[in-house]
Amino acid sequence: MESNKPNETSNYNEEQDPAGEEPGGQENQQAAAAIGMVKEFGQTAAPAVEPEIYCMTIIGQIEGHIVMPPHNKTTKYEHIIPQLVAAEQSKAVKGVLIILNTVGGDVEAGLAIAEMIASISKPTVTVVVGGGHSIGVPIAVSSSYSIIAESATMTIHPIRMNGLVIGVPQTFEYMEKMQERVVRFVTSHSRISVDCFKDLMFKTGELNRDIGTAVGGNDAVKFGLMDEVGGIGTAMAKLNELISLRGVPADTGGLTQ
Numbered sequence: 001m002e003s004n005k006p007n008e009t010s011n012y013n014e015e016q017d018p019a020g021e022e023p024g025g026q027e028n029q030q031a032a033a034a035i036g037m038v039k040e041f042g043q044t045a046a047p048a049v050e051p052e053i054y055c056m057t058i059i060g061q062i063e064g065h066i067v068m069p070p071h072n073k074t075t076k077y078e079h080i081i082p083q084l085v086a087a088e089q090s091k092a093v094k095g096v097l098i099i100l101n102t103v104g105g106d107v108e109a110g111l112a113i114a115e116m117i118a119s120i121s122k123p124t125v126t127v128v129v130g131g132g133h134s135i136g137v138p139i140a141v142s143s144s145y146s147i148i149a150e151s152a153t154m155t156i157h158p159i160r161m162n163g164l165v166i167g168v169p170q171t172f173e174y175m176e177k178m179q180e181r182v183v184r185f186v187t188s189h190s191r192i193s194v195d196c197f198k199d200l201m202f203k204t205g206e207l208n209r210d211i212g213t214a215v216g217g218n219d220a221v222k223f224g225l226m227d228e229v230g231g232i233g234t235a236m237a238k239l240n241e242l243i244s245l246r247g248v249p250a251d252t253g254g255l256t257q
Contacts, residue, residue, distance in 0.1 A: 040079070052094040053239060054087045056080065057101075058113070062135060064106025075102065077109040084116045094243045095123040097235060098143060104134025107159060107178060111135070111185065114142040118189060123242035127235045128152045128217075128226070138182060141190040141225065144242055147235050148226040150217040156200045157212025191224030 058080065060073030068074045087093045098117060104110070117124055117139065124143035132140040132148070133155035140146055140154065148154070159179045183201075187194050200213040200223070207214065220226040228234065 052092065052243065053097055053236070054083075054090070054093045054095070055097045055099065056083055056087075057099045058136070058139060059099075059101045061103055062105030062110050062113070064109035066106075074105075077106070077113055080113050081116055084113075084120060088120050088122065093122065094246070095125070095239045096120060096143075097239055098124065098126045098139070099232075100126060100128045100132045100136055100140055101130035102132060102136040102139075104136050104155070107135050107182070109135075110139055111181065114138040114185060114189075117142040123239060123246060125235045125239040125242070127230075127232060128154065129231070131155070135182070137225070138185045138189075141186055145228075145238050146190070146226045147228050147230045147238070148217045148220050149231055150229050152217050154215045154220055154225065155207070155212060156197070156215060157207065157210060158201055186225075190226070193224070196223055197225075 058075045060075055061068060063072075063074040063076045084096070087096050096117075117126070124145075126140050126143040126146045128136075128140050128146075128148040129152060130149075131153050133153070134157065137154055137156060140148070159175050159182065183194060183197060186192065187197055200215065202211055203213050204211050206212060215223065215225065217226075217229050221229055228238075
């Protein structure tokens with residue numbers, strides 16, 4: 001007896017591939033993963049074949065131990081530090097490019113990121129494209145070579161605290177020591193002198209209802225804070241130059257990776 005039941009096997013083979021996955025399923029998963037990386041880290045996932053230059057971005061407000069409100073654009077230091085460790089460990093990564101457009105944020109978190117960048121054994125280049133304000137200044141100068149866009153600015157001002165402040169000598173001494181940490185780091189990783197940096201930091205009349213200075217791109221280079229005025233092309237060229245110098249054999253005076 002012939003059955004009127006449709007041939008389910010035939011229909012299944014026509015609609016789905018032999019692996020049982022819908023057409024385009026793998027591409028959709030990859031797209032979803034890329035979107036998730038953009039939401040979490042502000043950048044796409046590293047490709048399967050790792051490039052020689054690893055690019056990372058520090059944008060918005062640098063978030064420290066306290067979570068910022070959801071409407072704030074933030075860079076979480078617990079995301080940045082593992083990326084720097086991974087770049088240091090990777091044999092394929094030859095150099096790191098850091099792009100900055102930050103308003104500042106948590107002092108200790110910013111210094112932690114700056115110390116991580118400064119301690120990487122591979123060549124690093126930072127580029128300030130919009131702003132490298134407040135605690136973004138130590139991060140900007142922490143690399144092997146620092147570049148700032150001509151239209152970018154860097155706001156230099158003293159340490160400030162929000163919330164309850166107890167007006168006792170111990171509180172002032174704590175802030176003063178934290179201030180000295182920032183000054184010592186910036187002056188040791190750039191060509192600016194301590195006196196010049198403090199003059200910019202405590203200058204009155206430059207910022208509205210505050211003390212400090214907003215330094216433009218050309219002035220940042222003139223003061224010795226940054227190394228060069230330029231953009232992403234200049235940064236890539238300089239990083240490739242540093243990578244090539246690092247690969248020079250030891251008998252010619254270079255370093256062997």
